[in-house]
Amino acid sequence: MSKETPCVAVCMIDPRTRLCFGCGRTLPEIARWHAMESVERLAVMALLPARMADAGLAPIAGSTERA
Template identity: 40%
Template sequence: MTTTQDIRPPLDLAFTIERAKTQTPIGSPCTDVCKLDPETGLCLGCFRSREEIKTFRSMDDAAKLDLFDALLARRAASGK
């Protein structure tokens, strides 16, 4: 049974990105939302596409850092 204690609010994208940058190898920007927007095809939490989520682990660190910048820009453009 799920209780109100079991439900955590989603993490902030800027926080998860900064945390990911401190990890070796660079970690995931996942915010624990994990739901794709049917209109944009992007995750409602981290703003990655299905393909970006699928290939993230195989990306090199430079590509991950570039993606982080894109994710923050996508979030800003979405107004969220």
């Protein structure tokens, strides 16, 4: 896995929020991840902790930012 990924290999989408339980990304974000520029990936990653908290999803242990 790239350093610029929030993926923690827990790939399941929450049907209520439509966010990945492991990383907090949406399916469209996951699908285009490798096509995104580094700046765009880092911007999405910066939003993920608040997005997960707002959705009431607890971060998976070990899902700290990898940069």
